[in-house]
Amino acid sequence: MDRRKFLKASAIAAGGALAAPYILPSGRLFAASGARIVDHVVFVLFGGGIRNQESVKQQYLANQGLPTQGNVMENMLTGAKPTQNLVYTQWNPILSNSLASQGTLFPEMRYKTGPTGHYNGHTVGMTGNYTETGLNLNINPEYPTVFEYYRKHYNPAKNAINAWWISEGLGPYPSLNYSRHPSYGALYGANYLRPATVFSQLGIDYYSDSSSFQPDDVNRLEKVKSFLDKNFDKTISDIPGVNNARSDMEAIKDLYIDILNQVTPIDYPLPNGVPTSQLTGDLINIAAAWKVLDKFKPELTVINTFNLDICHSDFTGYIQNLHKADYGVGWLWNKIQSDPVMANNTIMICMPEHGRNLTPNNLYDNNGLRAFDHTSDNNSREVFSLIVGPPSKVKQGQVVGTPGSPVGECIDIVPTIAHILGFHNDIPAGLLPGNVLTQAFV
Protein backbone atom coordinates (compact mmCIF):
# COMPACT_ATOMS: atom_id res chain seq x y z
CA MET A 1 0.00 0.00 0.00
CA ASP A 2 1.43 3.32 -0.94
CA ARG A 3 1.34 6.35 1.31
CA ARG A 4 -1.61 8.01 -0.46
CA LYS A 5 -3.77 4.85 -0.25
CA PHE A 6 -2.84 4.36 3.38
CA LEU A 7 -3.86 7.94 4.27
CA LYS A 8 -7.16 7.57 2.36
CA ALA A 9 -8.00 4.28 4.03
CA SER A 10 -7.12 5.69 7.44
CA ALA A 11 -9.32 8.74 6.89
CA ILE A 12 -12.28 6.58 5.84
CA ALA A 13 -11.79 4.30 8.84
CA ALA A 14 -11.55 7.23 11.23
CA GLY A 15 -14.66 8.85 9.73
CA GLY A 16 -16.54 5.61 9.97
CA ALA A 17 -15.53 5.13 13.57
CA LEU A 18 -16.77 8.63 14.41
CA ALA A 19 -20.03 8.33 12.49
CA ALA A 20 -20.95 4.75 13.34
CA PRO A 21 -22.45 5.47 16.75
CA TYR A 22 -24.86 7.93 15.12
CA ILE A 23 -26.09 5.62 12.37
CA LEU A 24 -28.85 3.49 13.71
CA PRO A 25 -29.94 0.10 12.38
CA SER A 26 -33.06 1.90 11.17
CA GLY A 27 -30.86 4.01 8.90
CA ARG A 28 -31.47 7.24 10.83
CA LEU A 29 -28.45 9.41 11.19
CA PHE A 30 -28.89 10.58 14.77
CA ALA A 31 -29.39 8.54 17.87
CA ALA A 32 -32.29 9.04 20.21
CA SER A 33 -31.70 11.35 23.13
CA GLY A 34 -29.97 10.01 26.20
CA ALA A 35 -31.46 8.21 29.16
CA ARG A 36 -34.03 10.09 31.13
CA ILE A 37 -34.33 10.26 34.87
CA VAL A 38 -38.12 10.61 34.69
CA ASP A 39 -40.64 11.37 31.93
CA HIS A 40 -42.22 14.52 33.38
CA VAL A 41 -40.83 17.76 34.73
CA VAL A 42 -42.89 20.46 36.40
CA PHE A 43 -40.98 23.67 37.00
CA VAL A 44 -42.71 26.06 39.39
CA LEU A 45 -41.38 29.58 39.15
CA PHE A 46 -42.46 30.16 42.70
CA GLY A 47 -42.44 33.83 42.27
CA GLY A 48 -43.24 37.38 42.64
CA GLY A 49 -39.93 37.90 44.41
CA ILE A 50 -39.31 35.97 47.64
CA ARG A 51 -36.66 36.74 50.21
CA ASN A 52 -34.67 33.86 51.64
CA GLN A 53 -35.30 35.45 55.06
CA GLU A 54 -39.00 34.57 55.00
CA SER A 55 -38.62 31.33 53.06
CA VAL A 56 -35.67 29.00 53.69
CA LYS A 57 -34.31 30.97 56.64
CA GLN A 58 -37.74 30.86 58.28
CA GLN A 59 -37.30 34.23 59.98
CA TYR A 60 -40.96 35.26 59.66
CA LEU A 61 -41.20 38.66 61.45
CA ALA A 62 -37.68 38.66 62.87
CA ASN A 63 -36.63 41.34 60.39
CA GLN A 64 -39.57 43.53 61.35
CA GLY A 65 -38.38 44.10 64.89
CA LEU A 66 -40.49 41.28 66.33
CA PRO A 67 -38.78 38.28 67.90
CA THR A 68 -41.07 35.70 66.27
CA GLN A 69 -39.55 33.25 63.81
CA GLY A 70 -41.07 30.22 62.07
CA ASN A 71 -41.84 28.39 58.87
CA VAL A 72 -44.76 29.78 56.86
CA MET A 73 -44.13 27.22 54.07
CA GLU A 74 -44.83 23.97 55.83
CA ASN A 75 -45.61 22.06 52.65
CA MET A 76 -42.35 22.90 50.95
CA LEU A 77 -39.94 23.30 53.86
CA THR A 78 -39.29 21.43 57.05
CA GLY A 79 -39.69 23.49 60.20
CA ALA A 80 -42.18 24.54 62.84
CA LYS A 81 -44.73 27.21 62.05
CA PRO A 82 -44.83 30.53 63.95
CA THR A 83 -46.99 30.47 67.04
CA GLN A 84 -46.97 34.14 68.05
CA ASN A 85 -47.65 37.46 66.38
CA LEU A 86 -49.70 35.77 63.70
CA VAL A 87 -50.45 38.14 60.83
CA TYR A 88 -51.76 35.45 58.49
CA THR A 89 -54.41 32.75 58.56
CA GLN A 90 -52.69 29.43 59.00
CA TRP A 91 -53.85 26.53 56.84
CA ASN A 92 -52.97 23.03 57.94
CA PRO A 93 -50.38 21.59 55.57
CA ILE A 94 -51.72 19.29 52.90
CA LEU A 95 -48.57 17.18 52.86
CA SER A 96 -47.64 14.96 55.78
CA ASN A 97 -43.96 15.21 54.81
CA SER A 98 -42.51 18.43 53.48
CA LEU A 99 -41.26 18.54 49.91
CA ALA A 100 -37.78 19.32 51.26
CA SER A 101 -37.82 15.92 52.92
CA GLN A 102 -38.83 14.38 49.57
CA GLY A 103 -36.01 15.95 47.61
CA THR A 104 -32.95 18.16 47.62
CA LEU A 105 -32.95 21.78 48.77
CA PHE A 106 -30.45 24.30 47.44
CA PRO A 107 -31.07 27.10 49.96
CA GLU A 108 -28.42 29.47 48.65
CA MET A 109 -28.78 29.78 44.90
CA ARG A 110 -27.54 32.95 43.28
CA TYR A 111 -28.91 35.26 40.59
CA LYS A 112 -25.54 36.58 39.61
CA THR A 113 -26.03 39.31 37.02
CA GLY A 114 -28.66 41.49 35.44
CA PRO A 115 -31.59 43.37 36.94
CA THR A 116 -33.74 41.43 39.40
CA GLY A 117 -37.00 42.27 37.63
CA HIS A 118 -39.87 39.86 37.12
CA TYR A 119 -39.46 39.56 33.36
CA ASN A 120 -35.72 39.15 33.77
CA GLY A 121 -36.12 36.57 36.50
CA HIS A 122 -38.62 34.55 34.50
CA THR A 123 -36.42 34.79 31.43
CA VAL A 124 -33.35 33.66 33.32
CA GLY A 125 -35.23 30.73 34.81
CA MET A 126 -36.69 29.66 31.47
CA THR A 127 -33.75 30.32 29.14
CA GLY A 128 -30.79 29.53 31.38
CA ASN A 129 -29.15 32.82 30.40
CA TYR A 130 -28.94 36.07 32.31
CA THR A 131 -30.52 39.03 30.57
CA GLU A 132 -30.09 42.76 30.75
CA THR A 133 -33.38 43.52 28.99
CA GLY A 134 -35.09 46.30 30.87
CA LEU A 135 -37.19 48.36 28.48
CA ASN A 136 -39.07 46.48 25.81
CA LEU A 137 -40.39 43.56 27.80
CA ASN A 138 -43.15 42.41 25.49
CA ILE A 139 -40.81 40.58 23.20
CA ASN A 140 -39.72 37.00 23.03
CA PRO A 141 -36.42 36.37 24.80
CA GLU A 142 -33.10 36.50 23.01
CA TYR A 143 -31.97 33.01 24.00
CA PRO A 144 -33.95 29.81 23.40
CA THR A 145 -36.33 28.73 26.12
CA VAL A 146 -36.21 25.34 27.75
CA PHE A 147 -39.23 24.40 25.63
CA GLU A 148 -37.35 25.01 22.41
CA TYR A 149 -34.33 23.00 23.52
CA TYR A 150 -36.67 20.18 24.47
CA ARG A 151 -38.69 20.22 21.26
CA LYS A 152 -35.79 20.76 18.91
CA HIS A 153 -33.24 18.43 20.42
CA TYR A 154 -35.21 15.66 22.03
CA ASN A 155 -35.26 12.70 19.72
CA PRO A 156 -37.82 11.50 18.77
CA ALA A 157 -39.34 14.99 18.45
CA LYS A 158 -42.30 15.88 20.62
CA ASN A 159 -45.45 17.80 19.73
CA ALA A 160 -46.20 21.16 21.31
CA ILE A 161 -48.84 19.55 23.48
CA ASN A 162 -45.99 18.07 25.51
CA ALA A 163 -44.75 21.51 26.54
CA TRP A 164 -46.77 24.09 28.47
CA TRP A 165 -46.16 27.50 29.97
CA ILE A 166 -48.97 28.55 32.28
CA SER A 167 -48.76 31.99 33.86
CA GLU A 168 -50.66 33.79 36.56
CA GLY A 169 -50.58 37.11 34.72
CA LEU A 170 -50.38 38.54 31.23
CA GLY A 171 -47.99 41.48 30.82
CA PRO A 172 -44.77 40.25 29.22
CA TYR A 173 -45.33 36.61 30.17
CA PRO A 174 -47.15 35.40 27.01
CA SER A 175 -43.88 36.07 25.19
CA LEU A 176 -41.94 33.47 27.11
CA ASN A 177 -43.15 30.32 25.35
CA TYR A 178 -40.50 30.70 22.67
CA SER A 179 -37.55 32.91 21.84
CA ARG A 180 -36.57 35.08 18.92
CA HIS A 181 -33.35 33.10 18.48
CA PRO A 182 -32.86 32.52 14.73
CA SER A 183 -32.24 28.79 15.14
CA TYR A 184 -35.26 28.15 17.35
CA GLY A 185 -38.52 30.13 17.71
CA ALA A 186 -42.25 29.37 17.53
CA LEU A 187 -41.76 26.12 15.64
CA TYR A 188 -40.32 24.65 18.85
CA GLY A 189 -42.37 26.68 21.32
CA ALA A 190 -44.68 25.61 24.09
CA ASN A 191 -48.39 26.04 24.46
CA TYR A 192 -49.12 29.10 26.51
CA LEU A 193 -52.15 29.60 28.74
CA ARG A 194 -53.23 32.29 31.15
CA PRO A 195 -56.11 30.57 32.95
CA ALA A 196 -57.27 33.73 34.75
CA THR A 197 -58.24 35.14 31.35
CA VAL A 198 -59.30 32.09 29.38
CA PHE A 199 -61.41 30.69 32.21
CA SER A 200 -62.81 34.06 33.25
CA GLN A 201 -66.11 35.68 32.26
CA LEU A 202 -64.41 36.63 28.98
CA GLY A 203 -63.82 32.98 28.19
CA ILE A 204 -67.40 32.15 29.11
CA ASP A 205 -68.67 34.94 26.87
CA TYR A 206 -66.67 34.03 23.79
CA TYR A 207 -65.63 30.38 24.04
CA SER A 208 -68.18 28.47 26.08
CA ASP A 209 -70.63 28.05 23.19
CA SER A 210 -67.83 27.11 20.80
CA SER A 211 -67.25 23.55 19.81
CA SER A 212 -64.30 21.62 18.60
CA PHE A 213 -64.49 20.41 15.02
CA GLN A 214 -65.80 16.89 14.60
CA PRO A 215 -63.47 14.51 12.71
CA ASP A 216 -65.69 14.44 9.61
CA ASP A 217 -65.90 18.22 9.58
CA VAL A 218 -62.14 18.47 10.06
CA ASN A 219 -61.66 16.38 6.91
CA ARG A 220 -64.07 18.55 4.96
CA LEU A 221 -62.71 21.89 5.97
CA GLU A 222 -59.11 20.70 5.62
CA LYS A 223 -59.96 19.55 2.09
CA VAL A 224 -61.42 22.93 1.14
CA LYS A 225 -58.68 24.83 2.99
CA SER A 226 -56.00 22.79 1.23
CA PHE A 227 -57.55 23.68 -2.12
CA LEU A 228 -57.73 27.36 -1.19
CA ASP A 229 -54.14 27.38 0.07
CA LYS A 230 -52.87 25.81 -3.13
CA ASN A 231 -54.20 28.83 -4.98
CA PHE A 232 -52.36 31.33 -2.82
CA ASP A 233 -48.61 31.64 -2.83
CA LYS A 234 -48.07 32.87 0.73
CA THR A 235 -48.31 31.01 4.00
CA ILE A 236 -49.09 32.09 7.51
CA SER A 237 -46.22 30.14 8.97
CA ASP A 238 -44.90 33.35 10.45
CA ILE A 239 -48.08 34.12 12.35
CA PRO A 240 -47.05 34.70 15.95
CA GLY A 241 -47.74 31.69 18.10
CA VAL A 242 -47.05 28.05 18.52
CA ASN A 243 -48.69 25.49 16.23
CA ASN A 244 -50.34 22.31 17.41
CA ALA A 245 -51.16 19.22 15.43
CA ARG A 246 -54.83 19.17 14.39
CA SER A 247 -55.81 16.41 16.82
CA ASP A 248 -54.02 18.21 19.65
CA MET A 249 -55.79 21.46 18.79
CA GLU A 250 -59.15 19.75 19.05
CA ALA A 251 -58.18 18.19 22.38
CA ILE A 252 -57.11 21.58 23.72
CA LYS A 253 -60.36 23.16 22.57
CA ASP A 254 -62.31 20.34 24.21
CA LEU A 255 -60.52 20.92 27.51
CA TYR A 256 -61.14 24.66 27.53
CA ILE A 257 -64.77 24.34 26.49
CA ASP A 258 -65.39 21.61 29.07
CA ILE A 259 -63.88 23.72 31.84
CA LEU A 260 -65.89 26.77 30.80
CA ASN A 261 -69.09 24.75 30.75
CA GLN A 262 -68.30 23.04 34.06
CA VAL A 263 -68.25 19.64 32.38
CA THR A 264 -64.88 19.13 34.03
CA PRO A 265 -64.94 21.74 36.79
CA ILE A 266 -61.70 23.01 38.23
CA ASP A 267 -60.78 21.60 41.60
CA TYR A 268 -59.22 24.37 43.68
CA PRO A 269 -56.40 24.01 46.19
CA LEU A 270 -58.24 25.00 49.34
CA PRO A 271 -58.38 23.25 52.70
CA ASN A 272 -61.75 21.77 53.65
CA GLY A 273 -64.22 24.43 54.66
CA VAL A 274 -62.22 27.35 53.29
CA PRO A 275 -64.41 29.37 50.88
CA THR A 276 -63.37 30.15 47.31
CA SER A 277 -63.19 33.82 48.30
CA GLN A 278 -59.84 32.87 49.83
CA LEU A 279 -58.44 31.88 46.44
CA THR A 280 -55.54 33.87 45.09
CA GLY A 281 -54.47 34.22 41.48
CA ASP A 282 -51.63 31.84 42.29
CA LEU A 283 -53.99 29.12 43.50
CA ILE A 284 -56.24 29.55 40.46
CA ASN A 285 -53.21 29.22 38.22
CA ILE A 286 -52.01 26.08 39.99
CA ALA A 287 -55.49 24.58 39.83
CA ALA A 288 -55.78 25.23 36.10
CA ALA A 289 -52.27 23.90 35.55
CA TRP A 290 -53.38 20.66 37.11
CA LYS A 291 -56.24 20.43 34.59
CA VAL A 292 -53.67 20.63 31.81
CA LEU A 293 -51.36 18.12 33.50
CA ASP A 294 -54.23 15.79 34.21
CA LYS A 295 -55.52 15.87 30.63
CA PHE A 296 -52.35 15.89 28.55
CA LYS A 297 -49.63 14.55 30.87
CA PRO A 298 -47.12 16.92 29.28
CA GLU A 299 -43.48 16.09 29.68
CA LEU A 300 -42.40 19.66 30.34
CA THR A 301 -44.56 22.19 32.17
CA VAL A 302 -43.59 25.54 33.61
CA ILE A 303 -46.04 27.39 35.83
CA ASN A 304 -45.62 30.46 37.96
CA THR A 305 -47.03 32.10 41.02
CA PHE A 306 -46.84 35.83 41.33
CA ASN A 307 -49.06 37.26 44.06
CA LEU A 308 -46.18 37.59 46.53
CA ASP A 309 -45.15 40.72 44.71
CA ILE A 310 -47.64 42.47 46.96
CA CYS A 311 -44.58 42.82 49.21
CA HIS A 312 -43.86 46.14 47.47
CA SER A 313 -46.48 47.64 49.76
CA ASP A 314 -47.97 44.96 52.02
CA PHE A 315 -45.67 42.63 53.97
CA THR A 316 -48.62 40.98 55.71
CA GLY A 317 -50.19 40.14 52.35
CA TYR A 318 -46.83 38.80 51.22
CA ILE A 319 -46.67 36.38 54.15
CA GLN A 320 -50.27 35.32 53.59
CA ASN A 321 -49.75 34.74 49.88
CA LEU A 322 -46.47 32.92 50.50
CA HIS A 323 -48.34 30.60 52.83
CA LYS A 324 -51.12 30.05 50.28
CA ALA A 325 -48.76 29.50 47.34
CA ASP A 326 -46.89 26.94 49.44
CA TYR A 327 -50.20 25.16 50.04
CA GLY A 328 -50.88 25.24 46.30
CA VAL A 329 -47.52 23.65 45.49
CA GLY A 330 -48.13 20.91 48.07
CA TRP A 331 -51.61 20.34 46.62
CA LEU A 332 -50.15 20.08 43.10
CA TRP A 333 -47.58 17.52 44.24
CA ASN A 334 -50.36 15.50 45.86
CA LYS A 335 -52.30 15.56 42.60
CA ILE A 336 -49.25 14.45 40.63
CA GLN A 337 -48.67 11.60 43.04
CA SER A 338 -52.28 10.50 42.68
CA ASP A 339 -52.03 10.31 38.90
CA PRO A 340 -51.29 6.85 37.49
CA VAL A 341 -49.05 8.21 34.73
CA MET A 342 -47.19 10.95 36.53
CA ALA A 343 -46.79 9.46 40.01
CA ASN A 344 -43.21 8.41 40.72
CA ASN A 345 -42.34 9.53 37.22
CA THR A 346 -42.24 13.30 37.79
CA ILE A 347 -39.63 15.67 39.12
CA MET A 348 -40.84 19.04 40.36
CA ILE A 349 -38.47 21.99 40.63
CA CYS A 350 -39.42 25.11 42.56
CA MET A 351 -37.45 28.33 42.44
CA PRO A 352 -38.38 32.00 42.92
CA GLU A 353 -37.51 34.13 39.91
CA HIS A 354 -35.51 36.42 42.22
CA GLY A 355 -35.36 37.60 45.82
CA ARG A 356 -36.11 40.98 47.38
CA ASN A 357 -34.02 43.70 48.97
CA LEU A 358 -32.38 43.49 52.36
CA THR A 359 -33.56 46.91 53.44
CA PRO A 360 -37.23 47.94 53.36
CA ASN A 361 -38.73 50.79 51.41
CA ASN A 362 -40.69 53.59 53.07
CA LEU A 363 -44.09 51.86 53.12
CA TYR A 364 -45.78 50.26 56.11
CA ASP A 365 -48.81 47.98 55.88
CA ASN A 366 -51.84 47.94 58.19
CA ASN A 367 -49.93 45.90 60.74
CA GLY A 368 -47.08 48.38 60.75
CA LEU A 369 -44.82 45.96 58.88
CA ARG A 370 -42.33 47.30 56.37
CA ALA A 371 -42.42 46.52 52.68
CA PHE A 372 -39.59 45.38 50.42
CA ASP A 373 -38.81 46.06 46.77
CA HIS A 374 -36.41 44.16 44.53
CA THR A 375 -33.85 46.50 43.04
CA SER A 376 -30.91 44.22 42.32
CA ASP A 377 -29.13 44.45 45.68
CA ASN A 378 -27.26 41.37 46.84
CA ASN A 379 -30.19 40.13 48.91
CA SER A 380 -32.47 40.16 45.88
CA ARG A 381 -29.92 37.88 44.18
CA GLU A 382 -30.34 35.19 46.83
CA VAL A 383 -32.93 32.51 46.09
CA PHE A 384 -33.52 28.86 46.86
CA SER A 385 -34.36 25.88 44.73
CA LEU A 386 -36.09 22.67 45.60
CA ILE A 387 -35.87 19.55 43.46
CA VAL A 388 -38.40 16.90 44.41
CA GLY A 389 -38.86 13.44 42.96
CA PRO A 390 -38.98 9.70 43.51
CA PRO A 391 -36.53 8.39 46.14
CA SER A 392 -34.87 6.17 43.56
CA LYS A 393 -34.08 9.22 41.41
CA VAL A 394 -33.75 12.28 43.67
CA LYS A 395 -31.78 12.40 46.91
CA GLN A 396 -34.21 12.82 49.77
CA GLY A 397 -33.89 15.29 52.62
CA GLN A 398 -30.60 16.64 51.35
CA VAL A 399 -29.50 20.28 51.72
CA VAL A 400 -26.77 21.50 49.37
CA GLY A 401 -25.03 24.84 49.94
CA THR A 402 -24.71 27.30 52.80
CA PRO A 403 -24.59 31.10 53.00
CA GLY A 404 -20.81 30.87 53.23
CA SER A 405 -20.58 28.34 50.44
CA PRO A 406 -23.54 28.84 48.09
CA VAL A 407 -24.26 26.22 45.46
CA GLY A 408 -26.20 26.75 42.26
CA GLU A 409 -27.33 29.62 40.08
CA CYS A 410 -30.65 30.52 38.53
CA ILE A 411 -29.21 29.65 35.11
CA ASP A 412 -28.72 26.04 36.26
CA ILE A 413 -32.38 25.05 36.09
CA VAL A 414 -32.58 24.77 32.28
CA PRO A 415 -29.57 22.44 31.97
CA THR A 416 -30.90 20.49 34.93
CA ILE A 417 -34.27 19.99 33.21
CA ALA A 418 -32.45 18.99 30.02
CA HIS A 419 -30.47 16.47 32.07
CA ILE A 420 -33.61 15.04 33.67
CA LEU A 421 -35.35 14.59 30.30
CA GLY A 422 -32.23 13.22 28.64
CA PHE A 423 -31.40 15.83 26.00
CA HIS A 424 -28.73 17.92 27.69
CA ASN A 425 -25.96 16.42 25.60
CA ASP A 426 -27.88 17.24 22.40
CA ILE A 427 -27.86 21.00 23.02
CA PRO A 428 -25.14 22.78 21.02
CA ALA A 429 -22.21 24.02 23.08
CA GLY A 430 -22.16 27.67 24.02
CA LEU A 431 -25.88 28.18 24.47
CA LEU A 432 -26.20 27.25 28.12
CA PRO A 433 -23.64 28.72 30.54
CA GLY A 434 -25.15 27.03 33.60
CA ASN A 435 -24.47 23.64 35.12
CA VAL A 436 -26.61 20.62 35.86
CA LEU A 437 -27.43 20.43 39.57
CA THR A 438 -26.17 16.87 39.66
CA GLN A 439 -25.98 16.88 43.45
CA ALA A 440 -29.74 16.37 43.56
CA PHE A 441 -29.80 13.07 41.74
CA VAL A 442 -29.20 9.53 42.94
Add this chain to the structure above:
Amino acid sequence: MSIKKYVKRMSMRLFSKHIYLAVVLIVFFSCKKKVIEETVYDNIIYEVNDVAVYGSNVEKTKQKSTNQYISILYTDLFNQAISNNELAEISELTLAMGDKQTSNELIISHYLNSPLVNIPTNSQMRADLSTFINETYVRFYQRYPTEYEKIYLKKMIEDDPLMTAENVYIAFALSNEYYFY
Protein backbone atom coordinates in the same frame (compact mmCIF):
# COMPACT_ATOMS: atom_id res chain seq x y z
CA MET B 1 -27.56 116.33 31.38
CA SER B 2 -24.46 114.76 32.71
CA ILE B 3 -22.50 112.42 30.54
CA LYS B 4 -23.28 109.64 32.99
CA LYS B 5 -27.07 110.18 32.62
CA TYR B 6 -26.77 110.45 28.83
CA VAL B 7 -24.91 107.16 28.61
CA LYS B 8 -27.51 105.52 30.84
CA ARG B 9 -30.43 106.80 28.73
CA MET B 10 -28.76 105.69 25.48
CA SER B 11 -28.12 102.28 26.99
CA MET B 12 -31.80 101.97 27.91
CA ARG B 13 -32.85 102.92 24.36
CA LEU B 14 -30.45 100.46 22.85
CA PHE B 15 -31.66 97.79 25.26
CA SER B 16 -35.31 98.50 24.35
CA LYS B 17 -34.48 98.28 20.68
CA HIS B 18 -32.83 94.92 21.24
CA ILE B 19 -35.86 93.69 23.16
CA TYR B 20 -38.14 94.73 20.26
CA LEU B 21 -35.83 92.98 17.83
CA ALA B 22 -35.78 89.82 19.93
CA VAL B 23 -39.59 89.75 20.19
CA VAL B 24 -39.92 90.21 16.42
CA LEU B 25 -37.44 87.41 15.80
CA ILE B 26 -39.18 85.08 18.24
CA VAL B 27 -42.62 85.76 16.81
CA PHE B 28 -41.71 85.40 13.16
CA PHE B 29 -38.74 83.13 13.04
CA SER B 30 -38.94 80.84 16.07
CA CYS B 31 -38.95 77.05 15.70
CA LYS B 32 -42.32 75.57 15.04
CA LYS B 33 -43.36 72.36 16.70
CA LYS B 34 -43.70 69.81 13.98
CA VAL B 35 -46.90 67.87 14.44
CA ILE B 36 -46.70 64.39 13.00
CA GLU B 37 -49.97 62.64 12.60
CA GLU B 38 -49.62 58.93 12.83
CA THR B 39 -52.47 56.77 11.67
CA VAL B 40 -52.62 53.39 13.37
CA TYR B 41 -54.39 50.90 11.19
CA ASP B 42 -54.73 48.26 13.84
CA ASN B 43 -58.11 49.43 15.10
CA ILE B 44 -59.76 50.22 11.85
CA ILE B 45 -63.45 49.55 11.73
CA TYR B 46 -63.90 48.03 8.33
CA GLU B 47 -66.81 48.98 6.18
CA VAL B 48 -69.32 46.45 5.10
CA ASN B 49 -69.69 46.73 1.37
CA ASP B 50 -69.48 43.37 -0.33
CA VAL B 51 -67.52 44.43 -3.34
CA ALA B 52 -64.56 42.90 -5.06
CA VAL B 53 -61.58 45.11 -4.41
CA TYR B 54 -58.84 42.81 -5.65
CA GLY B 55 -58.27 41.82 -9.21
CA SER B 56 -56.41 38.74 -8.02
CA ASN B 57 -54.89 37.36 -4.85
CA VAL B 58 -51.40 38.38 -5.99
CA GLU B 59 -52.23 41.87 -4.76
CA LYS B 60 -52.41 40.63 -1.16
CA THR B 61 -48.96 41.00 0.29
CA LYS B 62 -49.37 41.95 3.94
CA GLN B 63 -50.38 39.69 6.77
CA LYS B 64 -53.21 40.89 8.98
CA SER B 65 -52.58 41.58 12.64
CA THR B 66 -54.63 39.71 15.21
CA ASN B 67 -56.96 42.68 15.61
CA GLN B 68 -57.35 43.13 11.88
CA TYR B 69 -58.14 39.45 11.44
CA ILE B 70 -60.83 39.45 14.14
CA SER B 71 -62.28 42.75 13.01
CA ILE B 72 -62.56 41.68 9.38
CA LEU B 73 -63.90 38.25 10.33
CA TYR B 74 -66.66 39.86 12.36
CA THR B 75 -67.60 42.14 9.48
CA ASP B 76 -67.59 39.28 6.98
CA LEU B 77 -69.85 37.15 9.12
CA PHE B 78 -72.25 39.71 10.56
CA ASN B 79 -72.19 42.42 7.91
CA GLN B 80 -71.49 45.01 10.54
CA ALA B 81 -68.46 46.39 12.30
CA ILE B 82 -67.21 44.92 15.55
CA SER B 83 -67.35 47.20 18.58
CA ASN B 84 -64.09 48.43 20.05
CA ASN B 85 -64.97 46.78 23.35
CA GLU B 86 -65.52 43.37 21.79
CA LEU B 87 -62.34 43.68 19.78
CA ALA B 88 -60.36 44.52 22.92
CA GLU B 89 -61.86 41.58 24.81
CA ILE B 90 -61.08 39.10 22.06
CA SER B 91 -57.56 40.50 21.78
CA GLU B 92 -57.02 39.81 25.46
CA LEU B 93 -58.32 36.27 25.08
CA THR B 94 -56.04 35.73 22.10
CA LEU B 95 -53.07 36.99 24.08
CA ALA B 96 -53.86 34.52 26.85
CA MET B 97 -53.44 31.56 24.51
CA GLY B 98 -50.20 30.53 22.82
CA ASP B 99 -51.72 28.84 19.79
CA LYS B 100 -53.36 31.70 17.91
CA GLN B 101 -55.06 29.39 15.44
CA THR B 102 -56.79 27.54 18.25
CA SER B 103 -57.94 30.87 19.60
CA ASN B 104 -59.19 31.98 16.18
CA GLU B 105 -61.04 28.71 15.66
CA LEU B 106 -62.81 29.08 19.00
CA ILE B 107 -63.90 32.58 18.04
CA ILE B 108 -65.05 31.45 14.59
CA SER B 109 -67.04 28.64 16.17
CA HIS B 110 -68.56 31.10 18.66
CA TYR B 111 -69.60 33.46 15.87
CA LEU B 112 -71.01 30.71 13.70
CA ASN B 113 -73.19 29.63 16.62
CA SER B 114 -74.70 33.08 16.80
CA PRO B 115 -78.26 33.38 15.51
CA LEU B 116 -77.27 36.74 14.07
CA VAL B 117 -74.66 35.36 11.74
CA ASN B 118 -75.44 35.80 8.09
CA ILE B 119 -74.79 32.33 6.65
CA PRO B 120 -76.83 30.53 3.99
CA THR B 121 -78.58 27.30 4.80
CA ASN B 122 -77.55 24.12 3.04
CA SER B 123 -80.49 24.19 0.71
CA GLN B 124 -79.86 27.83 -0.14
CA MET B 125 -76.22 27.01 -0.86
CA ARG B 126 -76.98 24.02 -3.08
CA ALA B 127 -79.87 25.74 -4.87
CA ASP B 128 -77.40 28.03 -6.62
CA LEU B 129 -73.84 26.93 -6.04
CA SER B 130 -72.34 29.33 -8.55
CA THR B 131 -73.81 32.32 -6.75
CA PHE B 132 -72.82 30.93 -3.35
CA ILE B 133 -69.23 30.46 -4.49
CA ASN B 134 -69.07 33.89 -6.06
CA GLU B 135 -70.49 35.53 -2.95
CA THR B 136 -68.24 33.57 -0.62
CA TYR B 137 -65.13 34.63 -2.54
CA VAL B 138 -66.24 38.24 -2.49
CA ARG B 139 -67.25 38.08 1.16
CA PHE B 140 -64.00 36.56 2.43
CA TYR B 141 -61.43 37.37 -0.22
CA GLN B 142 -62.86 40.58 -1.70
CA ARG B 143 -62.29 39.18 -5.17
CA TYR B 144 -64.13 36.99 -7.65
CA PRO B 145 -63.06 33.37 -8.06
CA THR B 146 -61.22 32.33 -11.16
CA GLU B 147 -62.99 29.91 -13.47
CA TYR B 148 -60.80 27.11 -12.17
CA GLU B 149 -61.62 27.96 -8.55
CA LYS B 150 -65.32 28.11 -9.36
CA ILE B 151 -65.40 24.75 -11.10
CA TYR B 152 -63.21 22.94 -8.59
CA LEU B 153 -64.98 24.22 -5.47
CA LYS B 154 -68.37 23.57 -7.00
CA LYS B 155 -67.39 19.97 -7.71
CA MET B 156 -66.00 19.58 -4.21
CA ILE B 157 -69.31 20.66 -2.68
CA GLU B 158 -71.41 18.63 -5.11
CA ASP B 159 -69.35 15.49 -4.42
CA ASP B 160 -69.94 15.71 -0.68
CA PRO B 161 -73.62 16.05 0.20
CA LEU B 162 -72.73 16.56 3.85
CA MET B 163 -70.51 19.55 3.22
CA THR B 164 -72.21 22.59 4.69
CA ALA B 165 -71.92 26.30 4.05
CA GLU B 166 -70.46 26.49 7.55
CA ASN B 167 -67.66 24.08 6.57
CA VAL B 168 -66.88 26.26 3.58
CA TYR B 169 -66.96 29.46 5.61
CA ILE B 170 -64.62 28.01 8.24
CA ALA B 171 -62.20 26.84 5.56
CA PHE B 172 -62.17 30.30 4.01
CA ALA B 173 -61.71 31.99 7.38
CA LEU B 174 -58.76 29.72 8.21
CA SER B 175 -57.14 29.79 4.79
CA ASN B 176 -53.81 31.49 4.17
CA GLU B 177 -55.29 34.04 1.79
CA TYR B 178 -57.71 35.24 4.44
CA TYR B 179 -54.78 36.15 6.68
CA PHE B 180 -53.47 38.54 4.03
CA TYR B 181 -54.61 41.82 2.54
